[in-house]
Each structure stands twice: as structure tokens, then as C-alpha cells.
Amino acid sequence: MTNTTLTRRAVLGAFAATTLTAAPTFSKAAGFLRGSGDIRRIKMYSGRTGERIDMIYWIEGKYIKDALKEVNHFMRDWRTNDVTSIDARTIDIMAAAHNLMDVSEPYMLLSGYRSPKTNAMLRSKSRGVAKNSLHMKGQAADLRLQSRSVTQMAKAAAICKAGGVGRYSSSNFVHMDCGPVRTWGR
Template identity: 35%
Template sequence: MKRQLDRRQLLTGFVALGGAAVTAKKAHASLHRPGSDFLHWDNSSEKRLAFRNVHTDERIDARFFGKHGYDERGLAEINHGLRDWRTGDITEVDTDLLNLLVSIRDRLDISPNQPFDLICGYRSPLTNRMLHERRGRHSGVATHSQHLLGKATDIAMPGVPLARLRMAAEFNQQGGVGYYPEDGFIHVDTGPVRSWRG
């Protein structure tokens, strides 16, 4: 025997569905840090990054995101390019960091194949300890550096004043920004939001 739904039952059902949709939306939102909307791009857009390592003159230009999502080959190329150049150690670079670098570059209206000058990407524990001991505790080399986690880069952009590059990075409010004008680079990471001058 078929059961007829009255108006009250229908309304209760719609309210329950609406609540489930809100709960699902909140669950999705909780997966992302507040304010990180710029990191989640239209899936149809391609993202690529180019770097020139200032120590080795090695150059990479890799597409790391395409219409089907993250490109494993491109990510592997970037992981290799941002390796610890002193030891050869490689880690998986944080994709939020890559998206942050794309956002900085796009905010400056710079072509995707214009390379960042890479001063430092991933830093192995051995290199971090050596730099910390050699330069002292006021050197800017943190004991628990975001570089150790694959969440930081020290960069410059040829033709872009360092202060302008810093402003583009700070505008996003997506992590740490260190300004090192005497050394000619900025530090960007995806750790807590903070800024400093070195």
C-alpha cells in the first residue's frame, strides 16, 4: 500500500536535506585554512612555475597542475628543482607553496615562464644545522625552519624590485614573509601568517 506524504512530512524532509547540505559545505570548508580561497583555483586552469637556481644555474619550467588536477611529472620536476642543492636531498614540496608562488607571480602580472631566482628551496636537516651553526642564532636560519618541511622558498624575481615582490607576497596573508634587502631575496612559506625583516 502506497503511503501519501502530507505537507508537514515534505517540509521536514526539505529542512533535513538543507541541513545536510550546510553540514557538507561546512565540512568541506574546514579542510582549508581561513582565507586560503586563492589557493583553490578553477580546475580548468593550468598552473606552471619556472625557477633558476642561483647557485647551480639549473633551470626548470614545469606544469604542475592541469585540467585533470595535479600533474605528478611536473610536481616531481619541481621537487627535484627545489632540492637541497648542497646534499642532493629531495622532499615533496607543499602544493600550497606552489600555488602561493603562482599567486605572487600573477599579482605582479608576470609571464608564467619567467623564472623566479631560487636562493633556497628544501633544506635538509644536515644543511640547516650547518647553516645555523656557521651563521649563529641571529642569522635568520631557524632551528625548526619551514624549509625543512618543503614549505618555504627564498626567492627573487629579475626586474622586480624586492620591496614590490614582498608586498605581493604579504598581500595574500597566507604564511610567513621575510624581507632580506641586503641579501637580495624574500622568504615565503605556508606556515603561520607573520612577517619580518632580516
């Protein structure tokens, strides 16, 4: 069995949570990681564009192409209006972590796709922006929740064991991506 299979199972298992609840301490996380769910839903809003998205993007083992197109548009580079295909694994990680936290509030999307131009501009202003950022591949998102701390969000994403999780406590957001499993930040 490959690591990719285990990672996929961990993310898929988090969707079994549709009838379970989790305390912010994640004491019931093992229950979330068993089985698989029938639907997957993503809820976000953008403070930059004022847009909101609340949709089921996966049913009975299949992604809904039109829903993914809407997610791609929603997570576009708002500075340049460039759109790319967001990796469904990143959306799965975001949705699974959201389920683990047992919140109804949508994520606030701070950054999804970044064009190379935007990434270069941000990199010129901050050492915290990677030259080959997964944001430029549509494989990362920076997210915030009012009702959960950065620590709680990062813990939920890390439980999925499906990608990178960065904690940015001073800026009050969590980075989630579908790259190699790793964690960083405070």
C-alpha cells in the same frame, strides 16, 4: 568556514589572473583574488645548479604528479642532493605571487628544501636561520626577481594571505612559506 578554506581561496583566486595584468602597485589585486584559474605554472632557475624549470603543474583542479616530482628535484638541497616532497601549497603561493606581479621572468631560487645537516650548518653561520625551519619540511622557498624589488615581491606574496612572508632587503630576497600567515623583515 575555516581559516584554511579562506587561505586556500585567496591563493586559488590569484590564478584567475591569466588574462589580467597588474601594475607593480597591485592596484588590481582584488581582480586577482576572484574565481579560480584553470592552470598553474611555475618558472624558476637556480644560480647554484644552472638548472631551469618552466612547467604547468596543475590543470583543471588537479596537480600533475610528474610535474611535482620535477619541482621536488629542482628544489632539492643542492649541497647534499637530498630531495623531499615540496608542499604544493608553497608552490601555489609562489606561482600566485608571480602572477600578481605580472612578470615573465622566472624566479631565481636561492633555497628550497634544506636537509637538517644543511640547516644546522647555515644556522651555525647566521642567527637568521630558524632551528625548525620550514625549509626542512619542504614548505618554504627563498626567491629573487631582477625586475621586482623585495618590497614588491613581499607585497604580492602577502596579498595571498596564505603563509609566511619574510623580507630580506639587504640580501635581496623574499622568503615564502605555507606556514601560519605572518610577515617579518625589512
